[in-house]
Amino acid sequence: MQIIKNRQIIEDRWQHIPDLTDGVTTDTLPAGDIIVPFSLWQSDKEQLLQHSGGLGVRLNSDHDVAEISPDLSHFAIVALQFPSFRDGRSYSIATALRQHYGYTGELRAVGNVLRDQLAYMERAGFDAFEIDASQTIEDALNAFGEISVKYQTSSDEPLPLYRRRA
C-alpha cells in the first residue's frame, strides 16, 4: 500500500493488526512489521516484546495519551485514528506526544485521512499519512504547501511568529 511519509509517496510494508474485538491474539500475529491496537499491547505486552519484526501501536481518538507514554520507547510507529475527519482529538494527542512526551518516532495518521486536513496534521506533529481510499494520493501531496505562514507554535514550529517577524 502507498502512504505519504515526509511529504513523499512511499510503498509501506507495515501491517495493521485489527482491534481485539475481532478475536486477534498474539498467537496469530503475522511475521514482519506490525501496528497493534493499544488494547492488545495492554493485554499482551510481554509477548509483543518478543515479536521479531518492527512494532507500532495504534490509539483511538478517545485514548488517554498518558497511558501509553511510559511505553513509547518500544514503538517505531504511533498511529492515531481519525474515525471521521471532523474528530479533532488526535491533533491534541499528537501535540502531546511530540511536545510533552518528546516522542520522535513516526507519527502516522490513519482512518478518515483526507487531503484538506493534511497540513494541519503535519503541523500538529504527524509525518506519515495513510490517505483515505477516496482520495488521490498524488493530489494530496499538494496540500502541504498551501499556507506558508505560521502564526502560532506547534510541533513543527517552536517559536510564535512574534519571535520570528523580520
Place this chain on the structure above:
Amino acid sequence: MSQTQNIAPAAQPQPSRPCVQRPGMYIYDQYDQRIVDERVSQFRGQTQRYLTGELGADEFMALRLMNGLYIQRHAPMLRIAIPYGLFSSDQMRMLAHIARQYDKGYGHFTTRQNIQFNWPKLETVPDILADLASVQMHAIQTSGNCIRNTTTDPLAGVAADELEDPRPYCEIIRQWSTLHPEFAYLPRKFKIAITGASRDRAATLVHDIGLRLVRNETGEVGFQVSVGGGLGRTPMIGQTIRPFLEKQHLLSYLEAIVRVYNLKGRRDNKYKARIKILVASLGMDTFRVLVEREWGNNRDKLILDQAEIDRVKTFFTPLPYDADAASDKRHEGYANNNDDFARWLKYNTFDHKVEGYRGVFVSLKAPGIAPGDITDKQMDLVAELADRYSAGLIRSTYEQNLVLSDVKQGELYPLWQSLHQDGLATPTIGSINDMICCPGLDFCELANASSIDVADMIQRRFEDLDYLYDLGEIRLKMSGCMNGCAHHAIGHIGILGVDKKGEEWYQLTLGGFAETTAELGQRLGRAVSKDEVADAVEKIAHVYVEQRIEGEQFIDTFQRIGIVPFQERVYADN
C-alpha cells in the same frame, strides 16, 4: 447545489485604490498579508474541486464553514470577519462594493461584530475573498467548529470607564487562533470575548472564554478568566476559572483550556458539545485541575513577550486629539433650536474620555428595516463620514449598530444631518426599539419563526419617542430559534421563536442581563402567537411604568418585584 457549473472566471477587479490603513487599527505586514492571500488561493482550489465533484459535499462543508460560507434557505450566506469590530473607511467601501457586485445591495451586521451577505453565488465567493484580502480582510473562522472572531467592547480605547484598552489582546488572540492547526476540528464552535471596562459591553460571561482586564492587589493588570458561558439551547453563565492571569501567560492558558476541551468535550451530540456542558458535567473544580495540569506543560514554553504586547499596542495608541475641541460648543446652540438633533445628541452619542470629543452611534435600527441591515449606499456614506469626522475608523457593535468613536463635539451637527438624511440617526440607542434580532425564518435555515416582522410590530408600538425615552434602558433581544443567535436569554426582555405544529409561536423571558455580572432571563409563561407578541411587550412595559420607583430602570424594577406581576398582566385574559 449543482456540481456541474464551472467556476466563474477571475472576476472584474475592484476599482483599484490604494488601501490606506489608518492609525488606530492593526495594520498587516507581509506575514499577515501572505496568510490571507494564501487562504484565498487555497479556498479557490477547494471550491473548484467541489464544483467538479472531486470534493464531497460533506468534506467541503467543513472547509467552507471555516471560511464563513453557509448554504442557506435561499442562497449561500457569507460571513466576513471584522476582528473585534474595528475597521476602516476603505474596508467599509469594500463591503459596499461586495454588496453591490455580488449581493443584492445590502449586508447584515451580527452580534459577533461581523457582517453577513445573504445572496452571493458560491462560485463567486473566492473572488469576494480575494477582494477582501486586498483590503486586509477575510472570512477566516467566522463559522465552523473552531475558534471564532474574538469580540470586545465597541467603545474600547475611548470609554471613560476603561482600565486598559483590550484591543491589543484581541489582535494577539486573533493571530494565535488564526489557522491554529490543533483547534480546527473542535467538538463545537468556540467564542472568546474581552473587556477592559467596568461595564461589560461585550457580554463576556456568556462566552466560552471571557476575559476581563483587572488589577490585582499589587497593582498589576492581568486577566480574570471565566469559562463555560454560552447561549444557544442551554444558556449558561460563565464561571471564574482563574481570578488573575498574568499577561505573559495569556496564550498558554488559552491553549490549555482549548486543549482540554478538544480532548474531553462531547462529540456524540452537537447540542451537548459546547465547553459549557463539559464544565457543568465535570464541575468547575475538576475542570480547573485538568486545565492547570495541562497548563503546567506549556506555561514556560509559550510566553507572551512584553515586546510583542508593546508592538501591537503601538497600533492602538490614542489619536492626535485636538486640544481646542472643547472650546467649540456649536452643537449646544443647534441642540437648543432643533429637537431632532437634541434627541439624537442625548441618546445616540456617548461620553468620550477626551474632553471636546464624543462617540456616536450610527443606528441600524430604523423602523421597518431588519435590525443590523445596511445598504451599499449607507456603507459608502458611513465611510465618507468616518473619513470626514472620525479619523477614518468605524466600529461594529454587539448591539448591531455602528460607532464613530472620535467625533469633535463642534462637528456633531453636520454629522447628524448626513446620518439623519439617510436613515442612520434613529434616536433610540439603548431603548426597547434598539433591539437585537437574528435574521430569523426569512433567511436562516435553522429558524423556527420569523423575527424581522415581529421586530417591526414591536417597534411600531413604541413609536412615540417621549414614551420610549420614559421607559429608559430596556434591552430586548429576539431569536428565531433555540440556537439563540440574538442572545434572547440575556435580554431584559427576551423573545424566542418556536415552532408548534407548523405555526410560529414566541416564548418570552424577563430579567436576563449581562452588563456587569450576568443572569439568564426567567420564563414568563406559555408561548404567545405572533399577533400577541407586541401586545405582551406593551403590557410588560406598562407593569414597569406602574411599579417603578424613582430612578429605577426596567431591570431594577424586575429584580425588586419579580416575574409574577408581569405574568398576571400578560396572561390576565386567560
